[in-house]
Amino acid sequence: MKPSAGPVSRAERKKEELRREIIDAAFDCFAERGYHATGIADIAARLGIGHGTFYRYFANKRDIVDHVIDDLVARVVAALTEENAPDAVATLRDYRAQAARIGESLIRIFGADPRVPRLLLFEAPGIDRAMAERVLDFFESATSLTAAYLTHGVDLGYLRADLDVDGTARAINGMILSSAIAMLRHPEPADQRRLGEAVLRVMYDGIAAPGSP
Amino acid sequence: MKPSAGPVSRAERKKEELRREIIDAAFDCFAERGYHATGIADIAARLGIGHGTFYRYFANKRDIVDHVIDDLVARVVAALTEENAPDAVATLRDYRAQAARIGESLIRIFGADPRVPRLLLFEAPGIDRAMAERVLDFFESATSLTAAYLTHGVDLGYLRADLDVDGTARAINGMILSSAIAMLRHPEPADQRRLGEAVLRVMYDGIAAPGSP
Amino acid sequence: MKPSAGPVSRAERKKEELRREIIDAAFDCFAERGYHATGIADIAARLGIGHGTFYRYFANKRDIVDHVIDDLVARVVAALTEENAPDAVATLRDYRAQAARIGESLIRIFGADPRVPRLLLFEAPGIDRAMAERVLDFFESATSLTAAYLTHGVDLGYLRADLDVDGTARAINGMILSSAIAMLRHPEPADQRRLGEAVLRVMYDGIAAPGSP
Amino acid sequence: MKPSAGPVSRAERKKEELRREIIDAAFDCFAERGYHATGIADIAARLGIGHGTFYRYFANKRDIVDHVIDDLVARVVAALTEENAPDAVATLRDYRAQAARIGESLIRIFGADPRVPRLLLFEAPGIDRAMAERVLDFFESATSLTAAYLTHGVDLGYLRADLDVDGTARAINGMILSSAIAMLRHPEPADQRRLGEAVLRVMYDGIAAPGSP
DNA sequence: CATGAATGAGCTTTCATTCAT
C-alpha cells in the first residue's frame, strides 16, 4: 500500500523539499561569500547534509547556481507582472499609478533583501559567459516587458506618439536598475521610496524647469 | 650625448612599457575569459613572457585586476569630466548639448570596445567583496558628479526647483548604465546613438503625451 | 552482532590507521631526504595515496612534521621515565644501575634506528625557528628530569652535597646527546654499549688516575 | 705599470674583501632566518649589491653555506688548539687548568655570539645530507682531538690507565656540546661559567659523594 | 665587472567530483 494516494509520494515530496532547501542554502552562500568563494561543502554544511548528497540533487556546482538565479529571475518577473498587465490601464494617471505599484513591488523584493540585487546584478554576471548571457537575456526580457507597457500607452495616446519605445524602455529599466544598485549602499526604506519617486518624476515631468528655453 | 635626456632611463622606460603591456594583456584575458578563469600563465603566455616575470611587476593576481579596473575607471571618469565642467553652462539648451557631448564620450569608450563595460559592470563586481565595493564607490562618485551638474542647473533656474538632486542623479546614471549594458548586445553605433537620444528625451521631455491628464 | 563493540567505528579505526601511516611515511621521508627536500607528493606516493588525501589528515606540511616530532619526543620521554622514577632508588649502586637501565633504553631507541636521532637532532632544529625552540624545550625538559634524579641523590646523600644540580644535569645529558650523535656514525651495538659505559665511568669515577695530584 | 708591486693586486684585494663581506652577510642571514628561509637576494641586499654579483663570487647557494660553515669550524678549531697542544702539560693540575682555558675559549666563541652555535649545531645539520656529514666529521675531529689530550694524560699517568679514550672523549665533547646548546637559552656569562665548572667537576671528581658505596 | 630583468621548475594547497560503503 502506498503511503500517499496523491500523485506525489511522501518520499518524492521530501526529496523536493530538500531540493528546495539546497537551492536556498546555495543562495545564502553565494550571496554571502560569492559564487567562486563558495564550496559545495559550504552549502552542504549549512544544511547539515553530506556534500556527496548534493550531487544526488544537482549535477554540479554550475547547475545549482542556474537554479538559484532561475529563482531570483522568476521572483522579479512575478513582481513586474502580477496584477499589472501592460494593457490594464487606459490613462496617464492610471499608468503612473501602475508604475508606482510596480516600483513598490520591486522595492519589496530588492529592498527587503539586498542579497537579491547583489546576487543577480553583481555576482551572476561574473560567473561565466553563459550566465552573463542569461543576465543579458533577463535585461532584454525586461526591456520587452517595459516596451509593451509603453507601446500600449502610445497606442492609447497617453504617451508621446514619437516615443522611441525600445530606447525609452531601456532608459526606464536603467533607472530601476540604478535604484536596485543604490539599495546595496542605502538600504533604508525611506531612501528607496525617495528614489522611486525621483524616477517617476523624471519619467513624467522630465527635469527641466517649466518654461525654460 | 646621453641616451636619455629626462630623469627616466631607458631601462625604466622599458620596464614601464612592459608593465603597461601586462595590464593590457590582463585586461584582454579578464574580458575574454573572466577573472576567475584567467590564470597568470594565460596573461604571461599572451605576451610571450615567463609567468615568473609577471610577479616582478605585480604582487599577485588580485593586484593586477585592481590596476586594470583603475585604468577603466580613470578612462570613464576622464570621459565624464573633460571639457565638461558642471558649471560650464548657463541655459537648458546648453546643458542639453553638454549632456549630449558627455553621452558621445561615453559611447566612444563603452561603445568602441564592449569589453570595457563587460569588465567594469559584469566582471568586476563578482571578483570579490572588495572589488564590488569599489564598483559601488564608482557608482557613488558618478552620482555625486551628476548631482553636481543638476545642482548647478537648479541654482541657475533652468532645472526644476523641486528636483531631488540625488535621486535624479541616480536615475540619470541608471539610464546611462542601461545604455552601456545594451551595448553588449547591440554594439551597432546607430543603436547607441538612438539610445542616447531616448535618454535625453526622457530627461527633458518625459514620456507623457503633451496635454495628457 | 555489531561490527564494532567499542565507541570507535570501523571507519574511524581505518581513518586513525591511515593517519598513523601518513605520520610514519612522513617520518621515513623526512629522515631520508630531509624536511625541505621532501614534498607532500613524496609522502603520499610512498603510501600510494593521492596527495590530496594528505590534506584530509593534516592541515599542511608544517602540521605533519610537528606530529612526527611529537612522536619521537614521546618515545624518548617514555624511555627516560618508564620504570625509572627519580625517587625509586636509595643508594649510589642502585642509582648507577638505574642510569645504566636508562642508557639501555636510549640505546634501544636511538641505536635501533639511527633515523630517530638524525631527525630529532639534525633535521628538526633546522626546520624553522619554532621547531628549534621546541627542540630546545625538549632539552630543557630533559635537563629538569635529570636534575630531579640528581636532587634526589643529593638529598639522600649518595651524591656530592655541593653538586651543581642544573649544570651537572646538562653535562650528563650532553654525554647522552653525544652518544646519540655518535650512533649516526657508529651504529654497531658494541660501540654503543662501550660508549654508555664510558659515560657511566666519567659520571662515577671521573677521569683522573687515583691519587694523582 | 702595475698599481701594486706585491703578488696581490689592488683589484684582487678588493675582490677578496667583498668575498669576505658576502660570507659574513650570509652568516648573518642564515643565523637570523635560517638557511632555507634566506634568499640570495637577502644576502645581496644586506650588502647593497646586486644579487647577480653574488654569483661572481660563489657558484650557488650551496657553495656559500659551505664557506660560512668552514669559517665557523675553523674558528672553533682554532679556539680548541691555540696555545693548547695536547702534549703541553704534564700533571693533572696543569691539565685541569688547560681544560679550563679551552673552556673559556669556547665560551668566548659560542657564548659571545649565540648565532655561532645556532648555525653550527642547529642550522647546518639540516641543510642536506652532505652538510650533516660535515658536521659529523667535525664531531669526529673533535673526538680525535680530545682523545689526543686524554691519551697524553694516560701515557703520562695522570689519567686513569683503563680510560676508554675514545668513549671518554665523546663524553667530554658531549658536555661541551650541551653547554654550547645551553647558551642558546641561557646566554648570561655567569651561567656559562657555572656550566663550565660543572663540566670540570664531573670530569675530575665525578658526581658521587666521597665514600658512598 | 656589476647588475637586475627574465625565467620556469617545482612547490604547496584547494576543491569539484566520484564512488564504495
Next chain:
DNA sequence: TATGAATGAAAGCTCATTCAT
C-alpha cells in the same frame, strides 16, 4: 539513498640561476 573518503587537475606563487646590458 546518504555519505564522506579519496582523488588529482589546476592554480598561485617563490626563488635560484642565467645572461644581456
